Amino acid sequence: MNPQSSRNASFSMDDFARALAQHDYDFQAGQVVPGTVFSLESQGAFVDIGGKSLAFLPLNEVALHPPSQIAEALSQGETRDFAILREQDAEGQVIVSLRRLELLRAWERVSELNEAKQLVEGRVTGINKGGVTVEVEGLRGFIPRSHLVERSNLSALVGQALMLSFLEVDQEQERLVLSHRQAVSMAGAASLAAGQLVEGVVSGIRPFGAFINFGSGSGLLHIRSISGEYIRSIESVFSVGQTLKAVVTEVDSTRGRVSLSTRVLENYSGEMLEAPEQVMAEAEQRLGRHRQGQVG
Numbered sequence: 001m002n003p004q005s006s007r008n009a010s011f012s013m014d015d016f017a018r019a020l021a022q023h024d025y026d027f028q029a030g031q032v033v034p035g036t037v038f039s040l041e042s043q044g045a046f047v048d049i050g051g052k053s054l055a056f057l058p059l060n061e062v063a064l065h066p067p068s069q070i071a072e073a074l075s076q077g078e079t080r081d082f083a084i085l086r087e088q089d090a091e092g093q094v095i096v097s098l099r100r101l102e103l104l105r106a107w108e109r110v111s112e113l114n115e116a117k118q119l120v121e122g123r124v125t126g127i128n129k130g131g132v133t134v135e136v137e138g139l140r141g142f143i144p145r146s147h148l149v150e151r152s153n154l155s156a157l158v159g160q161a162l163m164l165s166f167l168e169v170d171q172e173q174e175r176l177v178l179s180h181r182q183a184v185s186m187a188g189a190a191s192l193a194a195g196q197l198v199e200g201v202v203s204g205i206r207p208f209g210a211f212i213n214f215g216s217g218s219g220l221l222h223i224r225s226i227s228g229e230y231i232r233s234i235e236s237v238f239s240v241g242q243t244l245k246a247v248v249t250e251v252d253s254t255r256g257r258v259s260l261s262t263r264v265l266e267n268y269s270g271e272m273l274e275a276p277e278q279v280m281a282e283a284e285q286r287l288g289r290h291r292q293g294q295v296g
Contacts, residue, residue, distance in 0.1 A: 027049070027051060027084050027087055027088055027094050028084060028087060029084050029085065029086060029087055030083065030084060031083070031084040032081050032082070032083050032084075032101065033049050033050075033081070033082055033084065033096075034049070034079060034080070034081055034082075035047040035048060035049035035050075035055060035079070035080060035081075035082045035096065036048045036077065036078070036079045037057075037074050037075065037076050037077060037078045037079075037080070038054055038076070039076060040070045040071055040074065040075075040076055041070065042070075043058065043059055044056055044057045044058040044059045044061075044062070044070060045057045045062075045070050045074055047082060047096055049082065049094065049096065051088065051093075051094055052088070053088075053091055053093045053094075054093070055082070055093065055094040055095065055096045056093060056094075056095055056096070057074075057082065057095075057096050057097065057098065058095065058097075060099070061085060061095075061096070061097035061098060061099045061100070062074065062098055062099065063098060063099055063102060064099055064102045064103065064106070064138045065138075066099070073098075080098065081101060082096035082097065082098060082101070083096060083097045083098070083100040083101045083104075084096060084097075085097040085100060102138060103138075103139070106137045106138045106139050107139065107169075107171045109137050110136065110137050110139060110166075110169055110176065111169055111171065113137075113166070114166040114169045117165075117254050119163055119164065119165055119183050119186060119187065120136055120137065120163075120164050120165075120166075120178075121136075121161050121162070121163060121164070122134035122135060122136040122141060122143075122161070122162055122164045122178060123135050123159070123160070123161050123162075124143075124157045124158050124159060124160050124161075124162060125140075125158070126158060127154040127155060127157070127158065130142075130144055130145060131143045131144040131145040131146075131147070131148065131154075132145075132148065132154055132157055132158075134162065134164070134178065136164065136176065136178065139176055140176070141164075141176035141177065141178050142176065142177050142178070143162075143164070143177075143178050143179065143180055144177070144179075146181075147167065147178070147179035147180060147181045147182060148180050148181060149180055149181050149184055162180045162183075163180065163183045163184065163187060164178040164179065164180055164183050165178065165179050165182045165183040165186055165256070166178055166179075167179050167182070182256050183256070184217060184218075184256075185217045185218055185256030185257070185258070186217075186253060186254070186255070186256035187217065187256075188214075188215075188217020188218070188256070188258070189217055189251050189252065189253040189256050189257065189258050190253040191217075192217070192248050192251050192258060193248065193251065194248055194249055194250060194251060195247065195248065195287075196247070196248045197245060197246070197247055197248075197283060197284065197287050198212075198214040198219070198245070198246060198247075198248060198260070199214060199243065199244070199245045200212040200213050200214030200215065200218070200219075200243070200244060200246075201213050201214075201241060201242065201243055201244070202238050202239065202240050202241060202242045202244055203218065203240065204240065205234050205235060205238060205239075205240060206234075207223075207234070208222060208223055209221050209222040209223050209225075209226075209234065210226075210234055210238050210244075212244055212246060212260060217256070217258060218258070219246070219248065219257075219258030219259060219260040220257070220258070220259060220260060221244075221246055221260040221261070221262065222259065222260075224263075225249070225259070225260065225261040225262070225263050226261075226262055226263060226272055227262070227263055227266060227269065227270055227271070227272040227273055228263055228266055228268075228269030228270060229269050229270030229272075229273055231273070237272070237273060237276075244262070244280070245262075245265075245280050245283040246260035246261060246262050247260065247261050247262070247264050247265065247287060248260060249261045249264070262279065264287075265279050265282075265283055265286045265287065266279060267286070
């Protein structure tokens with residue numbers, strides 16, 4: 001090799017080293033970058049993301065539910081997108097995550113489902129003082145006790161899959177609150193139509209009306225829809241646990257709200273107060289006459 005070529009080779013290597021040292025990789029936490037799995041280790045994997053050093057993917061950041069062995073989730077030479085979990089240290093190594101990406105995508109799915117007013121399925125994973133925890137689309141959610149259909153034995157719910165609706169979706173606070181009771185009502189409401197006769201049980205009494213559970217859902221019998229006669233106190237007319245027939249007058253399936261009426265079954269104003277047993281016994285026939293009257 002002549003001196004001139006030696007000087008050129010020396011210059012080229014020095015130039016490369018200088019360029020490498022001056023290069024600003026500037027990997028920021030939260031950034032998503034492509035990478036190729038370089039090697040699989042017992043505690044994770046080394047990933048080539050084009051930095052000064054290989055990035056490291058810890059085993060607990062491989063997935064929402066990390067495998068016992070890295071080879072169950074990744075293979076050497078595989079190319080994926082990775083989220084930067086921790087910026088490069090003094091040696092230039094970056095910590096990356098696949099779990100973080102899965103979390104972001106899960107929140108996106110949940111947000112879309114919430115905006116579309118869609119019901120989801122969630123599996124009960126545990127219980128606490130205020131209700132139960134569930135897993136929905138890979139995320140941890142919470143159902144308050146007041147929003148459960150079964151409230152007496154929460155332990156029996158663990159492992160069960162429940163139909164749920166969204167009460168609160170807050171990605172920034174990582175807060176996901178859901179309702180089983182509302183989802184059941186929404187599903188029940190979707191199967192109902194105005195003019196339908198339902199039979200159920202009085203589950204609650206409020207100053208403004210009575211709540212009726214009828215198997216596939218529940219509805220509100222407003223105080224003004226009980227009778228054509230003025231009612232001062234609903235407790236004087238109904239009691240919790242009482243069986244009742246009522247006509248569906250309005251359905252809001254997006255909110256799971258069903259409005260009911262017994263007033264339309266009366267032959268005269270106040271009959272529900274004077275002879276409720278008679279009204280209930282003849283409910284089907286009276287509903288037929290009511291429908292005919294509407295058509296006429």
